[in-house]
Amino acid sequence: MHVDLTRRVSNLQLQFPDDAPMLKRLLLQISVFVLLCTNxxxxxxxxxxxxxxxxxxxxxxxxxxxxxxxxxxxxxxxxxxxxxxxxxxxxxxxxxxxxxxKVEHQAASDRGNRLKPSPKPVNVGGLKLKAELLDAGPPITSDDAFGELTQILAVKDQVVVGGKDGTITGFKTNEGASLQVNRAFGDSGVIETGSEVERLLRITDNQVAARLRSGKGLLIESGQIKSDIATPNESTSLDRSGTWGVSVETGSSSAKGFSRVSMLSFNSGELEKTHWITSKDPSAVPAGYTMKNASCAAVIGGDIWIAGLNEEGVQEIVCLDRDRKVQFRLGNKNAFASDGFGNFTAIEETPRGAVVLDSNMRDLKVVSLDGSVTAVVDVKPFLGLSYPWIIDASYNPSDGYLYLLVAQAREKSEVRENLIYRISGFAK
Missing domain, CATH: 2.30.30.700 (SLA1 homology domain 1)
Incomplete structure (x- = not known):
């Protein structure tokens, strides 16, 4: 029977020593069992x-x-x-x-055979969207509820993915349906970091910052580790210029406070953070900002979008300008409504508006810069999967594609396979 997660296990922020993989897996399995319910x-x-x-x-x-x-x-x-x-x-x-x-997953029951989904294009809200499954080599499988991969970042002519095993893998993109190993990352296209990759950030077309679970940050330039770099232990988004950005405190904040927001600047190879909204300074909390449990943040059209659970228990998006003024709030107590949300996985800026990905509702929403929902896509038939978990997304302005990282369970098995899709229709 299908099961749904009420929240991502990673949000629990459990810390484990790097030399205790069995303990980590045992506690993770217990956490998954507690958080799962038959849906x-x-x-x-x-x-x-x-x-x-x-x-x-x-x-x-x-x-x-x-x-x-x-x-x-x-x-x-x-x-x-x-x-x-x-x-x-x-x-x-x-x-x-x-x-x-009796619902069957579209998958082979063993690790060797890959999933063979049949995505269905959609025409919605004036958009013609098409999802294409990319061949990234041998199937990427895991017993983990969310799969082995954690992050995806599309930059210029490459796709970079991070994993729980501490690997950062580089691929070259092309017009075909396969990803080619990027030899700049080594002969196998893989950088070994020794710690789970929690976040990947684009600094420039040739520079990527990686945040590791160990707390270490790495600056990767042209596929090679150039230096250590300070990276926030929070949900982070940078402007396309790579010179400024925003990070937001995720998870439950204090009973009397709100999720803290910080402004970021990138100078001389270092990310510098300055508190922007904090409960310790009431004058810095904008009127209408009630975010109690943020999930993610994004820089969209020069404004700051913060998504998560507000003090009324509603999943919503709050849009702030750089003067801390609320531009709009988007959300609904009914998560099934067109303007409702169940969980925020990622928000990506595209020329057609912001793409908001919701793993709980298994949908993709397109939101205009004024906060209007212009399209809602059910990702299950769109991706050709029976019950996908959306992990991360990245829009690449260089080729106009939205790259999507998902996990899907195998047939009659708890094995998850990670899949990478390329979605067209967002470029103008």
């Missing part, structure tokens, strides 16, 4: 209590053993014992559960 996407229907005849209109969200979770029309969730419902309702629950059990 049944049912239809809104009328439910009847057998003993009283009382009814309620709600949607079946999930089944947990002898009880189910329903969501009413106001979005409120509540748990009810299955035995309280009429026989017809109980039959509906059983059939919905059985249907989910």
């Amino acid at each position: 049944i996407h049912g239809q809104t229907r009328t439910w009847t209590e057998e003993s009283t005849g009382r009814t309620i209109t709600a949607t079946l969200v999930e089944r947990n053993g002898d009880s189910v979770v329903l969501r009413n029309l106001n979005g409120k969730r509540f748990t009810v014992a299955i035995e309280r419902f009429t026989k017809a309702d109980q039959t509906y629950i059983d059939e919905a559960s059985a249907k989910e059990d």
Whole structure:
């Protein structure tokens, strides 16, 4: 049966010694088990209590053993014992559960054979979008719930990916459907860092900054490690000029405070950080800024977009100009609404607007610079996958493609395969 994550395990910020891989994997598996729940996407229907005849209109969200979770029309969730419902309702629950059990992943059951999805192009919001699966060599598989790869960055004529095993791999792009090993990164196209790659940042077309779980930062120039570099341990985004950017404190902040935001500048090979919004300085907290648990930040059209959970418990995007004035807020208590969100994975600027990727809802939204949602794409049929987890994305203005990194489970197996897609339709 399909399962959905209520939050990414990586957001727990658990720290492990580098020499304790077995302990790390054990605790990660325990964390995944705790955070997973059986998810049944049912239809809104009328439910009847057998003993009283009382009814309620709600949607079946999930089944947990002898009880189910329903969501009413106001979005409120509540748990009810299955035995309280009429026989017809109980039959509906059983059939919905059985249907989910029979859903098959489009995959081979072993590690050697690669997934063979069939993406479907879409025309939506004036955009003609097409996803193409790229051949990056042998299948990249892992027992990890999110796959082996963590980051993707498209720069000029290359794609760079980072992994949990500490590798940074460089590929050369071309018009074909395959990625070629970038020999500038060595004969195998791989740099070994010794620590999980948490973040990749474009500085210039020839310079990439890598943030490692060990806390170390690396400046990579033309495929070679040039020097160490200070990099924020936060969600970070740089302007296309590479001279300034923003980082935001992710995860839960204090009960009385908001997620801290810092401005970044890049000078003489170093990233310098200055606090921009902090609860310690109330005068620096803009009116309307209520971000309690940020997920990511992005520089879009010269403004700062911060996405995450606000103090009202709503997933939203807050757009600020560089004078700390709120330009718009985008979000909805109903995550299924066109302007609603379940989780923010990445926000990327394109000539057609900002692309907002939501792993929980499995969708891609295009948002204009004024905060209007102009397109919503269900990534499951679009990518040709049954239940993908969106990991990261990177738009490359040099070739006009959006590069997407996802993970998909194999058929009848917990093995995940990482896939790299190239999406056209965002260039003008």
